[in-house]
Amino acid sequence: MEFFLFAQKSLKGKLIRRFLLLGVTSFLSQISLVISMAAVQNMVTKYGAQDPVFGQAEYAQIPLAVLGIVMKFFQIAISISVGLAAGCIPVVGYNIGAGRKDRAKGLFIMLLTWEALVGFVALLIVELLPQQLIGIFGAGNESAYYTAFAIRCFRIYLCMMVLAMVNKGTFIYLQALGKAGPSMILSLVREIIFGVFLPILLPRFFGLDGVLYSFPTADVLTFILTVIVILQVYRELSAENRIIHMKTEARALSAP
Numbered sequence: 001m002e003f004f005l006f007a008q009k010s011l012k013g014k015l016i017r018r019f020l021l022l023g024v025t026s027f028l029s030q031i032s033l034v035i036s037m038a039a040v041q042n043m044v045t046k047y048g049a050q051d052p053v054f055g056q057a058e059y060a061q062i063p064l065a066v067l068g069i070v071m072k073f074f075q076i077a078i079s080i081s082v083g084l085a086a087g088c089i090p091v092v093g094y095n096i097g098a099g100r101k102d103r104a105k106g107l108f109i110m111l112l113t114w115e116a117l118v119g120f121v122a123l124l125i126v127e128l129l130p131q132q133l134i135g136i137f138g139a140g141n142e143s144a145y146y147t148a149f150a151i152r153c154f155r156i157y158l159c160m161m162v163l164a165m166v167n168k169g170t171f172i173y174l175q176a177l178g179k180a181g182p183s184m185i186l187s188l189v190r191e192i193i194f195g196v197f198l199p200i201l202l203p204r205f206f207g208l209d210g211v212l213y214s215f216p217t218a219d220v221l222t223f224i225l226t227v228i229v230i231l232q233v234y235r236e237l238s239a240e241n242r243i244i245h246m247k248t249e250a251r252a253l254s255a256p
Helices: 002-010 013-049 061-096 101-128 130-136 144-157 159-176 180-201 208-254
Strands: none
Touching: 002 159, 013 061, 013 159, 013 180, 013 208, 061 101, 061 130, 061 144, 061 159, 101 130, 101 144, 101 159, 101 208, 130 144, 144 208, 159 180, 180 208
16 A cells, blocks of 8 residues: 555646657557568458459468568567567666666667578578478468468568567567657657558559568568668767766766
C-alpha cells in the first residue's frame, strides 16, 4: 500500500507522458507492420491473378502460400534482432543514468555490428539454401512452379536482410535512449510509407516481381534515413561524454 502511495505521489505528468510515448511507439510499430503485410498480401493476390502461370486456377494459391513461408523465416530472423536490441535496454538505461554515455555509445556500435552479422548469416541461408528451406515446410511434392517461385521469392524478397536487421536494432535502441520520436518516425516511414506505397507502385512496372522488389527497396531507403539518425546519435553521445569528462576533470582539479 505504501508503495502505491509513493508511486502516485512520485509519478508526475511529464514522466507519465514519456512512458506513454515509448509504449505508443512500440504499439504503432506493430500496427504499421500489420498494415504493411496486408498491402503486400493484397498485391500478391492481385498481380498473381494476372500472371500467366499463377493466373491459372490450379496454381493460384502458390504466390500467397510461398510468401507465408518466406515471412515465417523472416520473423525467426528478425526475432533474433529484436532480442539483441531488447537485451540492451536495461544496460543502456543504467549507463545513461550513471552518466556513462561512452558505454552507451560503445554498446550501440556493438549492437549494430551483431545485428549486421546475424543479418549476414540469414542472408547466406536464404541465398544459398532456399531449396532446403522450402523442404522444411513440406514442399517436396509441390509443382515445379511452386519451387521456382519460392526460390526466387527467398532470394529477392530477403536480399537485404543485413539492412533490415540494422534498421530494427536501431529503432529499438533509440527507444532505450529515450528517443521515442525518431524511433517512431523511422518505423512508420518503413512500414507505412515504404511498406505500403512500394508494393502498390512497383508491381505496376514489374508485375508480380515488383511486390518482391518492394521489401528490399524499402529496407534500402529506410537504411539511408537510419544512417543519418545513427550518425546524429553518435555525435550527441560523443559530445555529452566530452562534457561529462570535462566536468569530472574540473572537479578533480578543484578538489583540495
